[in-house]
Amino acid sequence: MSSPTERGLSALPEAKVATTKALTKPLRPSTFLLRNAGKTVPLVSVIVLAVLLITGIVSLLNSIPLSIRTIYSYSKEGLGVTPRGDTSLTPKIVQEIKDNSPVPIERTMICRASSAMVRSIVGKWPFIVIGLTDADMRYYLRRQGASSISGRLPAPGAAEAIVSEPVARNLGLKLGSSLLGPNNTDNYSPHEVKVVGIANTDRWLMLNPIEYQRANHFPPVDFAMVFAKNATDQDTLDRWAEKRFKGRHAQVFAYHMLDKETNQGFSTLYRILDVVIATLVLVITLMMGMLINIYQSQRLVEFGLLQAIGHTRKWLIGRVISESALFVVSGWLLGVLIASGFLVLVKQALMDPNAWALNTFDTRAMLYTLPAPLSIFGVAVLTVFWRFRRFDPVGVVERRLI
Amino acid sequence: MIESCAASLVYSDHGREVFACRAISIDVRDGEFLGILGPSGSGKSSLLYLLSGLKQPSSGCIRYRGQDLASLSDEERSNMRLREFGFVFQQAFLLGYLSALENVLAANPTNGNIATLQNPNTVTPDSAAALLATLGLGEKLHRRPHELSGGERQRVCVARALFGSPNAIFADEPTASLDHKNGEAVVRLLNQHRGKGSLIMVTHDETMLDEADRIVRLVDGQIV
Numbered sequence: 001m002s003s004p005t006e007r008g009l010s011a012l013p014e015a016k017v018a019t020t021k022a023l024t025k026p027l028r029p030s031t032f033l034l035r036n037a038g039k040t041v042p043l044v045s046v047i048v049l050a051v052l053l054i055t056g057i058v059s060l061l062n063s064i065p066l067s068i069r070t071i072y073s074y075s076k077e078g079l080g081v082t083p084r085g086d087t088s089l090t091p092k093i094v095q096e097i098k099d100n101s102p103v104p105i106e107r108t109m110i111c112r113a114s115s116a117m118v119r120s121i122v123g124k125w126p127f128i129v130i131g132l133t134d135a136d137m138r139y140y141l142r143r144q145g146a147s148s149i150s151g152r153l154p155a156p157g158a159a160e161a162i163v164s165e166p167v168a169r170n171l172g173l174k175l176g177s178s179l180l181g182p183n184n185t186d187n188y189s190p191h192e193v194k195v196v197g198i199a200n201t202d203r204w205l206m207l208n209p210i211e212y213q214r215a216n217h218f219p220p221v222d223f224a225m226v227f228a229k230n231a232t233d234q235d236t237l238d239r240w241a242e243k244r245f246k247g248r249h250a251q252v253f254a255y256h257m258l259d260k261e262t263n264q265g266f267s268t269l270y271r272i273l274d275v276v277i278a279t280l281v282l283v284i285t286l287m288m289g290m291l292i293n294i295y296q297s298q299r300l301v302e303f304g305l306l307q308a309i310g311h312t313r314k315w316l317i318g319r320v321i322s323e324s325a326l327f328v329v330s331g332w333l334l335g336v337l338i339a340s341g342f343l344v345l346v347k348q349a350l351m352d353p354n355a356w357a358l359n360t361f362d363t364r365a366m367l368y369t370l371p372a373p374l375s376i377f378g379v380a381v382l383t384v385f386w387r388f389r390r391f392d393p394v395g396v397v398e399r400r401l402i
Numbered sequence: 403m404i405e406s407c408a409a410s411l412v413y414s415d416h417g418r419e420v421f422a423c424r425a426i427s428i429d430v431r432d433g434e435f436l437g438i439l440g441p442s443g444s445g446k447s448s449l450l451y452l453l454s455g456l457k458q459p460s461s462g463c464i465r466y467r468g469q470d471l472a473s474l475s476d477e478e479r480s481n482m483r484l485r486e487f488g489f490v491f492q493q494a495f496l497l498g499y500l501s502a503l504e505n506v507l508a509a510n511p512t513n514g515n516i517a518t519l520q521n522p523n524t525v526t527p528d529s530a531a532a533l534l535a536t537l538g539l540g541e542k543l544h545r546r547p548h549e550l551s552g553g554e555r556q557r558v559c560v561a562r563a564l565f566g567s568p569n570a571i572f573a574d575e576p577t578a579s580l581d582h583k584n585g586e587a588v589v590r591l592l593n594q595h596r597g598k599g600s601l602i603m604v605t606h607d608e609t610m611l612d613e614a615d616r617i618v619r620l621v622d623g624q625i626v
Binding site for chain 2 (some may be wrong): 033
């Protein structure tokens with residue numbers, strides 16, 4: 001077989017015409033997609049909307065456990081232990097921990113506490129106002145990463161409190177605002193407790209003098225806080241204490257327990273979410289499958305012609321699969337981009353003013369979006385192979401199939 | 403160049419065997435203009451598809467330059483059609499989203515891989531444009547098919563068939579959807595610009611074969 005170069009196209013005039021607008025490879029996948037916006041836009045839009053919907057649902061749902069972990073993250077810094085049944089046990093518990101701890105103890109504190117409420121995206125959640133001595137309060141704030149304080153620390157015994165910046169934002173508090181009061185059902189105290197300081201830290205904190213707590217709040221139970229030297233040691237201490245005091249007259253509060261309970265509590269919800277997302281993906285895939293099938297039917301002439309003039313079946317299948325991959329990937333990327341923009345907007349407009357947590361680039365939410373484009377691509381590939389299974393280009397050029 | 407040895411093509415019609423071509427033996431010589439004439443349903447298009455490798459004979463064989471096409475894989479036959487043959491069909495099949503020039507380039511015998519050619523200049527946009535200009539479409543290179551008349555569309559198909567200087571051009575009633583004047587023009591252009599390539603044209607209109615070197619007549623799938 002001789003090559004085309006040997007066969008005399010050189011006989012044609014060397015007309016140099018404007019060919020810049022033409023594509024050297026007009027059959028590349030992007031050309032069809034870009035020049036058939038009427039077909040491409042609906043396909044890409046469905047994927048974008050699916051990604052937006054799934055990302056929105058999952059990210060907002062994830063914001064609930066994220067909020068729990070954020071609001072109560074102060075417990076990462078210290079182990080809390082309360083006595084049960086006998087209020088006099090607290091010093092003994094502290095001594096037992098000091099004597100048997102697997103890691104060095106940096107500091108122990110005896111505290112008092114009363115309850116308060118903070119606002120979350122799903123309603124009010126309980127919070128703790130910790131009563132500390134002045135020295136303990138300074139240590140505790142430093143330990144929670146407070147770089148500075150607006151205002152001052154509460155005076156010992158005074159009806160005053162210091163809160164952290166997220167708490168101030170969440171409850172709309174400023175210096176001089178009332179944190180607790182006799183007329184406040186959620187955040188009750190027999191006296192008006194004013195905010196005299198706002199600590200600059202991401203941790204959620206409400207602190208007031210231990211003397212005020214002892215004089216005004218019930219129940220009269222001291223609890224202990226025990227601090228290890230660093231985060232690793234703290235976690236070791238927390239896990240040790242959980243085992244040590246299990247089934248005894250003491251209750252342990254530690255971050256890893258909160259984390260575990262949160263995971264367990266939300267596991268059912270995530271299973272339901274899996275079913276909802278799977279149903280959504282199925283519906284979208286069926287709809288897209290029908291759409292892709294219709295569009296491919298409309299391209300029978302193109303497939304028949306190209307195969308008749310000599311483009312191989314393998315090349316044609318590869319081309320159509322590349323087109324599918326291109327619109328699926330484009331739709332997914334665009335969807336992720338739009339979803340991230342949407343979540344940034346939601347965070348700025350709705351979440352941040354209330355100090356509510358929202359991850360605008362939530363990996364878990366992004367993973368949830370993958371089944372939709374993958375199954376759409378799978379259906380597209382199956383449709384292509386089904387279409388070309390017994391495709392006869394002669395049927396097209398003879399006009400039997402069109 | 404192309405040889406048909408007692409080639410038959412049998413269709414099954416509800417369990418009944420129908421002979422589209424019956425033991426046809428014919429040679430197509432290098433550079434020859436071969437006309438295949440016959441009434442509707444005589445099997446002339448089927449013969450064209452057999453000779454071009456688009457269909458496989460039920461019995462007998464088709465050889466291109468001595469090679470039995472049945473010995474080639476589907477992919478090898480496709481590659482042979484793309485590199486060695488040009489096609490013009492009854493209907494001016496063009497891709498609507500491509501310009502006239504791009505439609506011609508779609509038949510690039512290298513499938514865009516110009517590295518496989520010794521002289522890539524023969525299949526460049528410039529050479530395709532030159533071909534279209536020669537066929538009187540120099541001003542309409544960037545027009546889409548819906549912006550062209552029926553005759554112009556068929557001329558784009560002719561340019562596509564000629565692109566890459568194929569060894570053989572197969573034309574299946576290329577004038578059927580055109581008026582007589584445009585039909586004659588298309589045949590004339592095909593004949594003038596085929597260079598050293600053979601032209602095998604199927605038609606039921608004998609007046610379109612005035613310039614043919616040889617005419618074979620088909621009736622009921624047999625040469626008469």
